[in-house]
Amino acid sequence: MSKPGERKIPRSVIGRFPQYLWETQELRDEGQEWVSSQALADALGFTSSTVRQDLSHLDFSGVAKRGYEAAKLQQVLSEFLGLDAGRRAVIMGAGNLGRALAQHNAFARQGFVIRAIFDNNPKLVGRKIGQLVVQDARDLEAAVRSEKIDIGMIAVPAQAAQAVADSLVAAGVRGILNLAPTNIRVPKPAVVRNARISAGLMELSGAMKMASQA
Amino acid sequence: MSKPGERKIPRSVIGRFPQYLWETQELRDEGQEWVSSQALADALGFTSSTVRQDLSHLDFSGVAKRGYEAAKLQQVLSEFLGLDAGRRAVIMGAGNLGRALAQHNAFARQGFVIRAIFDNNPKLVGRKIGQLVVQDARDLEAAVRSEKIDIGMIAVPAQAAQAVADSLVAAGVRGILNLAPTNIRVPKPAVVRNARISAGLMELSGAMKMASQA
DNA sequence: TAGATTGTTAATCGATTAACAATC
DNA sequence: TAGATTGTTAATCGATTAACAATC
Numbered sequence: 390m391s392k393p394g395e396r397k398i399p400r401s402v403i404g405r406f407p408q409y410l411w412e413t414q415e416l417r418d419e420g421q422e423w424v425s426s427q428a429l430a431d432a433l434g435f436t437s438s439t440v441r442q443d444l445s446h447l448d449f450s451g452v453a454k455r456g457y458e459a460a461k462l463q464q465v466l467s468e469f470l471g472l473d474a475g476r477r478a479v480i481m482g483a484g485n486l487g488r489a490l491a492q493h494n495a496f497a498r499q500g501f502v503i504r505a506i507f508d509n510n511p512k513l514v515g516r517k518i519g520q521l522v523v524q525d526a527r528d529l530e531a532a533v534r535s536e537k538i539d540i541g542m543i544a545v546p547a548q549a550a551q552a553v554a555d556s557l558v559a560a561g562v563r564g565i566l567n568l569a570p571t572n573i574r575v576p577k578p579a580v581v582r583n584a585r586i587s588a589g590l591m592e593l594s595g596a597m598k599m600a601s602q603a
Numbered sequence: 604m605s606k607p608g609e610r611k612i613p614r615s616v617i618g619r620f621p622q623y624l625w626e627t628q629e630l631r632d633e634g635q636e637w638v639s640s641q642a643l644a645d646a647l648g649f650t651s652s653t654v655r656q657d658l659s660h661l662d663f664s665g666v667a668k669r670g671y672e673a674a675k676l677q678q679v680l681s682e683f684l685g686l687d688a689g690r691r692a693v694i695m696g697a698g699n700l701g702r703a704l705a706q707h708n709a710f711a712r713q714g715f716v717i718r719a720i721f722d723n724n725p726k727l728v729g730r731k732i733g734q735l736v737v738q739d740a741r742d743l744e745a746a747v748r749s750e751k752i753d754i755g756m757i758a759v760p761a762q763a764a765q766a767v768a769d770s771l772v773a774a775g776v777r778g779i780l781n782l783a784p785t786n787i788r789v790p791k792p793a794v795v796r797n798a799r800i801s802a803g804l805m806e807l808s809g810a811m812k813m814a815s816q817a
Numbered sequence: 818t819a820g821a822t823t824g825t826t827a828a829t830c831g832a833t834t835a836a837c838a839a840t841c
Numbered sequence: 842t843a844g845a846t847t848g849t850t851a852a853t854c855g856a857t858t859a860a861c862a863a864t865c
Binding site: 639640651655656658659664666669 | 825
């Protein structure tokens with residue numbers, strides 16, 4: 390375990406936490422009650438040393454000779470990532486991608502509840518998407534307040550992404566997940582993370598070129 | 604410019620290339636003919652030193668006092684990332700996410716052409732999605748061969764992701780973009796990159812917790 | 818020319834890995 | 842107990858930043 394109170398956990402470590410979480414869930418599903426740093430490392434392609442270093446940031450200890458208790462590890466990781474409370478999100482943009490996200494029920498299982506979807510196109514406003522109805526983007530601020538929204542997911546075209554991010558921040562949203570193929574910036578204490586499929590494709594393509602030359 | 608032939612460019616650098624590319628495109632759209640390392644750094648939140656280091660890996664030089672020629676930079680980055688030839692992709696899984704990807708025409712503009720979409724659910728096979736018809740997953744190998752597919756995008760549930768990745772590799776696909784919330788592994792020389800929206804949400808949530816404590 | 822910006826080297830910073838005593 | 846696996850320190854490795862001569 391170690392320093393529960395001392396923080397500044399590197400971003401690279403936080404980036405591996407979701408992976409530990411999934412892998413632990415999978416191992417539990419297979420009936421494992423204990424997971425070792427070596428087992429996680431093998432599954433994820435890290436070294437066991439990295440895994441132990443990473444997990445030592447959590448307020449939680451493994452047990453020598455056995456490893457980490459899977460159920461406990463899962464719980465501590467969830468808590469650390471702020472998933473236990475349930476994060477409340479909105480989707481900005483009701484195009485193909487926004488609509489797909491709105492109907493993607495896997496998010497709920499992981500602690501992310503999507504409360505609303507917005508668009509500024511009058512043709513889309515009012516349309517039903519799964520359980521939700523597309524709302525006018527002008528009504529964002531009221532919804533953020535009444536629904537206590539934590540996170541905005543940006544699924545609009547690249548040119549509109551920064552303006553939409555600004556409106557989310559102005560409405561009081563602290564966390565932004567950007568899916569548009571562009572770079573956006575937000576003032577502190579707001580936080581942005583990118584989940585850009587195009588970027589993934591481009592990096593993949595670059596990596597393929599490297600691999601074919603090596 | 605420097606060593607065009609010498610490789611092993613760090614993954615972190617390749618990860619920034621798409622960002623340079625987008626930013627350069629945007630600046631060109633605004634009419635800029637030259638971009639400086641400082642301008643890119645400011646827009647993306649890096650230091651100019653990092654930008655210059657990164658771009659020095661490319662077979663291309665800036666010009667003292669002016670910066671980098673935007674059109675040329677865009678072209679060299681595209682080429683480096685293997686986008687100029689046009690990458691040919693298939694989508695595995697015709698659920699909400701897979702269907703949204705199939706209709707997402709932004710990919711084509713960035714050099715990724717989606718040639719087919721597969722599912723193993725007979726109810727979905729034959730269904731029309733945009734320009735494509737959902738095919739039976741058993742026909743993957745033939746399609747990969749006849750369509751010269753480079754990339755497979757995995758948009759199936761987590762439990763099925765590894766098996767689908769294996770089938771892609773067996774069919775001869777070298778690059779895999781994993782969108783499922785799980786970790787998959789492939790044998791060399793195949794390459795995987797992840798574009799997991801759930802992971803992005805979890806990292807964001809963790810970063811929000813850190814930011815609120817700081 | 819004078820000044821701005823590159824390319825590159827060297828210094829710093831941070832992250833990963835190795836190693837091993839502690840321990841269950 | 843003996844052996845496996847943790848937690849942590851120290852060493853290594855790699856990535857970022859600073860600095861500055863070269864140059865257009």
